[in-house]
Amino acid sequence: MRSSISLGRVGGVPVGLNISVLVIVVILVVGLAFGRFPIAFPGLPAAAYVLAALVSALLFLASLLAHELAHAFVARRHGVEVSGITLWLLGGVAELRGEPRSPGADLKIAGVGPLTSVVLAGVFALLSWAVSAVGAPPLVSGMFGYLAAVNVLLAVFNLVPAAPLDGGRVLRAFLWARWGDRMRAAVAAARAGRVFGYALIALGFLNLVSGLGLQGFWLALIGLFLVNAATAEEQQTQIDAALHGITVGEVMSHDPVVAHPDETVAGLVDRLVLRHHLSTYPLVDDEGRFTGLVTLGRVRRVPPDDRAVTRLRDIACRPADVPAAHPGDQLTELLQRMSGSTDGRAVVLGDDGRLVGLVTPTDISRTIQTVDLRSREPYRTPRGADLAPPSPESPAPRGPAPRGPAPRGPAPGSPAPGGAAPPAGRRDAA
Template identity: 50%
Template sequence: MRVGLHWSVLVIVALVTVALANGRFPDAHPGHSAVAYWSLAVLTAVVFLISLLAHELAHAVVARRNAVQVEGITLWMLGGAARLRGEAPSPAAEMRIAGVGPLTSLLAGAVLAGAAVGLHTLHASGLVVEAVAWLAAINVLLAVFNALPAAPLDGGRLLRAYLWHRTGDRLRATSGASAAGRALGWFMVLIGFADVLFAGDLSGLWPALIGWFLIAAATAEARQAQIQGALDGVQVSRVMTRDPVTVQGTATLSDFLAEGPFGAYRHSAFPVVAADGSVAGLVTVRRVNAEAPQARTHTTVSDVMYPLGEVVTAAPEDPVLDLLPRLQENSTHRALVLDHGRLVGILAVADITRALAWPTPAAHPRHDGTRWHRPAA
């Protein structure tokens, strides 16, 4: 499992360090050296990041135990995120995956609080006790905030699991949790700006910033759920462009350019075939354009193409939903559709976008084995 650090992590480390070294530590325990304050502040900020990582690792471990693939974890300025590939198979699994995060933070807070009491009993340095107590409090605060019933927080996942269990409709449940997330976000934005405007407290910008993040994330999550609902059960063969125009790998770039954009080559990416007719890769206009004009007369398409091993491939019967993340991650944003090695189509993110733009006919309720629900598409 890959663990990444966004550059904004440096911002939160710096803010926590400065706030503790210049504020909380010297105010609570004056008389220590600046080196002591700053060293302990840096250490406390690092332990705080470790507690965030533990929160996300708990999500990832439980997700894997519930048959949900985990791509990795990214820590950033406002916390962390475990990148899950796919959805929980049931409301109960969703509840377990979402609930373990706040529980982990709450447990960490309780352990750290006990450690602070123990250190105080043993007459340890008051400055150290203060740092451990702060870590305990921030972890409890993290647990409480994440438990709020609003997407994309863990509490929003719990709310979605409950609504999913009650209605049997995952899309409707996601819409409800996203609406709660936007409501909480706007509340925090208003409270934050009111604090700045009427009380003159610039710290109100923090809840406003977090609220704005919640609004954006909840809106994006609702949109993602709509896409998943619309593409549920749709196969690649229904969306792909069939029998795409191909380019011979032996053709020079000059010959290729002579055929476009008003000739045979009207698109911006083309499958490349070898002399025996097999698929060799994919060439894009951008790759061709990057080649120096004076070299195009003797440079072949094969020289600048993406080899087949670097291109996303799919079968006609593959679900579009499973293919979409791979398309978004790949630099070409396209997939070659192969049927037992034979090229039958090409699929781009734009093809899926066009398909989503079409209105869907009204669907009739169907039974999913446990509850009746109305499919999104």
């Protein structure tokens, strides 16, 4: 899940919004301003309801962000890299690149999200009581009370023992500790997530035929997301298990064809592209140091008339944006860093920092097709999702709130979804 709008960094973690999050805001504002609040607190100006709804929507998104940040901060304390957090249509996604090294660490990373939601529920409940005690308008107290209820539902839903929800991570940690087999535990949690997703889809269709159209639609949508995320997690787990023990040096393309950063695009095309028919060309300076990466996609984006005057350094992917590894590094660890990288390639550097190889999607595909499948650990934790629960006042069963990797269910306060984390994303689900 990619961010459309950057919100900067919080505690060193990049935070962004996907444009689809605006759907959550619209649903919440309309549902609260023209539904829940006027019914619960009649007789106020329309502007008061709209203002309270806007504040509620923003605080709800802040709650989702706090949930994901809790996952991210605890993950970093346990040595797991966090590439960023994105809020989107179905919730929040915390992208974790790396794996906890023990069931205990896995449990802490997963459990801190729901715990944060429970703490926020207590804070909002206390605020609701405090503003009521000092004689503030009932609408203000009701707004905080609503946010307290939403955070409780968010915590409860995300503790359902089904990946990629946080409860699925908790289940994985428990089974990992019991069985001593991380891959087996991850597969079991993913299959539980798939079963739960199918159950939500069935429940959604039941609501549709029962007249609860929009509520049923969102439940089915969340269920579909869970099924896809859980399936992707299981497949990724099996692939990582098969690749465990394989080093980057066994997979990489040795002695790649390179170019100089001062060469023009036209020169690269005439000298190398039309002759070697490769898709990737690392750039190295006169001393053999890696200075950037050029792909055919980047070459094609240069207008033909400009290729003779455009230097490769001007179109190359920066070294800082290209995953780098040493030949002895584990391939599974490099794949985690390559996921979501700008050009989907990685460079391999020797001990002296000089370029010695390149890892491309073709190299990885060839390895997956030829490697003997064997169950090993550690495996790569699939990305999950945090899902938001359906509105507290909804007659339909409670829905969710993608950790991390990885989304949350229907947006509280209306018959539509709220927010939270996917597979090949956050890291886990909240």
